[in-house]
Amino acid sequence: xxxxxxxxxxxxxxxxxxxxxxxxxxxxxxxxxxxxxxxxxxxxxxxxxxxxxxxxxxxxxxxxxxxxxxxxxxxxxxxxxxxxxxxxxxxxxxxxxxxxxxxxxxxxxxxxxxxxxxxxxxxxxxxxxxxxxxxxxxxxxxxxxxxxxxxxxxxxxxxxxxxx
Numbered sequence: 001x002x003x004x005x006x007x008x009x010x011x012x013x014x015x016x017x018x019x020x021x022x023x024x025x026x027x028x029x030x031x032x033x034x035x036x037x038x039x040x041x042x043x044x045x046x047x048x049x050x051x052x053x054x055x056x057x058x059x060x061x062x063x064x065x066x067x068x069x070x071x072x073x074x075x076x077x078x079x080x081x082x083x084x085x086x087x088x089x090x091x092x093x094x095x096x097x098x099x100x101x102x103x104x105x106x107x108x109x110x111x112x113x114x115x116x117x118x119x120x121x122x123x124x125x126x127x128x129x130x131x132x133x134x135x136x137x138x139x140x141x142x143x144x145x146x147x148x149x150x151x152x153x154x155x156x157x158x159x160x161x162x163x164x
Contacts, residue, residue, distance in 0.1 A: 027052040027097050031121035031138040034150035035103055036160035041151050043108045045160045047119030047140060048101035048147060054093035054125030059133055062087040062124040065102040068139075070116040070159075078120070079104075093125055101149055106162060115162040 027050070035046025047065045054061065067083030068076040078084070085102040109115050119140040125133045142157045150156065 029121070029123045029136045029138050030144055031119055031140045032142060032144045032147065032156045033117075033119055033140045033158065033160045034101060034147045034155055036155070036157060037162045038151045041103065043106045043162060044103050045106065045117050045119070045162070046101055046103040046149065046151070047121065048099065048144075048149065049121040049123065049138070050097050050099045050144070050146065051090070051123045051125075051136075052097045053095055054134060056125075056127065056133065057092065057094055058128055059093035059125045060128075061090045061093050061098050062126060063090055063100050064088070064122040064124075065104075066120045066122070067104050068118050068120055070118075076118065079117075082106075087122075087124065099146060099148065109162060109164050111164045113164055117160045117162065118158060 029049065029051040031047060031049045033045060034048045035041050035044055037043060045067060049063050051061055051063065064087045065085040067079040069079055070076055083104055088100055090098040090100045106115065121138050123136045127133050140158050144156045147154055147156045
């Protein structure tokens with residue numbers, strides 16, 4: 001009698017472990033600063049993001065890049081329309097992650113002033129009818145391997161400091 005009860009539990013665990021492992025291996029969306037006030041891109045912040053495919057191959061994937069600035073009290077605020085890309089279509093949710101980026105030119109700070117900036121990326125997976133199936137939001141972090149368009153090459157950071 002107990003072997004009949006044990007077998008379903010063992011089978012359930014056997015199927016649950018591979019499913020959990022597969023879920024753990026699925027890439028997560030990420031965002032990074034890949035340009036920060038360089039000689040080739042003065043007064044510019046570049047933000048790049050990567051998103052995994054959605055649950056439905058027919059879903060369309062979108063990213064929205066926004067710039068936040070740090071206030072004197074340490075809090076973060078959105079820059080506004082000049083620091084907002086709007087949603088950008090990055091392709092269908094097929095088997096591979098999609099990456100995209102957006103650069104924002106900033107008015108140079110007045111002499112002696114410093115801006116600390118970071119990015120916020122909103123990821124959306126939308127059904128064919130335009131309804132949002134899934135949404136995620138990530139702040140920029142450093143340490144990402146794929147930083148196409150980075151200046152300098154390979155640059156990845158959580159924040160960007162722009163000074164006069």
